[in-house]
Amino acid sequence: MNDPILTTASGIPVADNQNSLSAGPRGPLLLQDFHLIEKLQHFNRERIPERVVHAKGSGAYGVFTVTHNITPYTKAKLFQHVGKKTEVFVRFSTVGGERGSADTERDPRGxxxxxxxxxxxxxxxGNNTPMFFIKDPIKFPDFVHTQKRCPRSNLKSPTMMWDFWSQAPESLHQVTMLFSDRGTPDGYRHMDGFGSHTFSLVNAAGERVWVKYHFKTQQGIRNLGAAEAQRLAGTDPDYAQRDLFEAIARGDFPRWDVFIQVMTEAQAAALAFNPFDLTKVWPHAQFPRIPVGVLELNRNPDNYHAEVEQVAFSPANVVPGLGFSPDKMLQGRLFAYHDAQLYRVGTNHQQLPVNRPRCPVHHQQRDGTMAFANFDGKPNYATVESGGTNPRAMGHGEPPLAISGDAARYDARSHEDDYWQAGLLFRLLPAQEKQNLFDNIAGGLSQVSAEIQQRQLAHFDKADAAYGKGVRAALKARGVNAD
Structure with missing residues (x-):
């Protein structure tokens, strides 16, 4: 029997459920893509009041200190001079689990x-990985649904997970990271962090470069073996929360060295792969890490719900000297995060102490629930400049962003290699970590149909023949012959 035609909630047939509408193959996206917008909006409203993703988290206050001069790249005031300090709040999290889930589950970490x-x-x-599973936000609700619970059984489903991954070869790079030893970090203090997306920096002269952010743990990378992670899930499911809170309470403040990678617009145009593709990383040999500063966490919150649970992040919050890029996943998150916070926390969530800026605020937003800072009798409108405003480029002194290409839906899989970086990552792993990777993958893959197994094994083979061979051997050890 043929599957019914996919439609919007209004019954309109969906022309393409795999590729967002973009200006040219590399974006940015167009707001007129009503299917993408409706899909993200409904996804943001599926849970009350828990976050749909990153539901279980831990947080702390701290300080960022500049240790190296990067003003040739950005005019952002927080990087103004060496020694400058800026207050920060950091929230770590698991991604797919509910608020009551274990901290040691195999999962990316927010x-x-x-x-x-x-x-x-x-x-x-960002996340504790420099890449992600998908490159187009229109797939995000579908991907996350596969990591959650089956709507019929309310159980986690290896079939749902591996069916999606086997149909999306772009996911292989992140899948390799997830099922490696780094898929189960030993708490939050012993893992790296990444902005993951490509962003931009703008200097005082109005020159733009593309940038990626890296946070390298000073505590050293530590991971949990599968058996130990499973043991802790049963004996201390709040292991990472406890470790972070108690370390800060005893004065053992965790720190991360902060780096950036920088790419010029000319380098981006000449690159052999799309630098705005979230499933890819920038080679360090070509774009070396540049030191910036140190991030330290030194104060626990006073109230978990008021601060950790109600903190409301949005990648759309950038300051002059910082900016975005045509990264399609980033473009989708610029809308989705703020929209999720409006639903989850409330219309005036920015007025809560943990979300309130530390600088003066002036705007025309009034009323709504919890409007306890309602600007008294100040006007709730801005006067129109009858003589015009002489707008300059995109706003805070950044240059115009050149955009070309016909507005259409572009399938990147038709011309991009989704295997080479996954293969590079696989070959970097020591022998024992390769074996751990095979065993970790075989655990879930052994529970799915032969059709899904063969699709996924074909991806491993294309990344590296030894990758597919090792997973087949691990499956055979579990009684599954996938040859």
């Missing part, structure tokens, strides 16, 4: 940082 700058809040909402 690594979201709020910088309370004198120009407003800068939110860098």
């Amino acid at each position: 690594f979201a940082i709020r910088f309370y700058t004198e120009d407003g809040n800068w939110d860098l909402a």
